[in-house]
């Protein structure tokens with residue numbers, strides 16, 4: 498099966514679901530939601546090419562990781578590779594799966610936008626579906642706006658005490674070399690503050706070199 502086209506990964510966060518998780522953000526999204534917090538991951542261009550089995554090993558390198566979160570970009574456009582990734586991860590360790598998608602669940606089931614969407618849905622514990630609508634961003638929950646829905650597909654995380662819909666927002670800022678990642682579904686005002694801070698650091702770096 499083919500390699501994944503990955504925008505970014507992070508090993509070890511508590512900001513994108515219950516427990517301690519690793520995250521894959523895929524590159525490429527067919528939607529253009531106004532206010533998308535990751536517009537650089539919308540273009541369908543080559544980014545990091547990663548073999549699913551190798552990526553599974555990397556994401557579970559920390560033995561405390563008990564879950565994966567797939568985000569993007571649009572995960573369902575790479576359903577085949579992501580299905581392979583979660584199956585490989587579960588051969589290493591029991592791992593829960595939270596997945597975001599701009600597509601509604603009904604659309605995914607009736608008119609899947611890519612091969613292997615049904616196989617990926619079979620592996621997903623919690624699906625958060627729907628497009629981000631900035632005017633419906635109420636600052637609550639692990640969904641960007643109130644139109645997005647939380648589907649407990651397997652039921653496995655339904656009683657874990659984590660309120661996907663209404664919990665207070667949390668986010669982490671991770672720095673990897675010269676790159677900074679904003680991890681989580683942040684309160685609305687934080688995205689612009691983060692972008693401004695990153696721009697400032699980049700400008701000072703450019704200024705320092707010239």
Ligand code: SF4
Nearest residue numbers: 526528530533570599
């Ligand atoms: S679906 Fe998600 S990644 Fe795609 S444009 Fe909308 S907010 Fe951005």
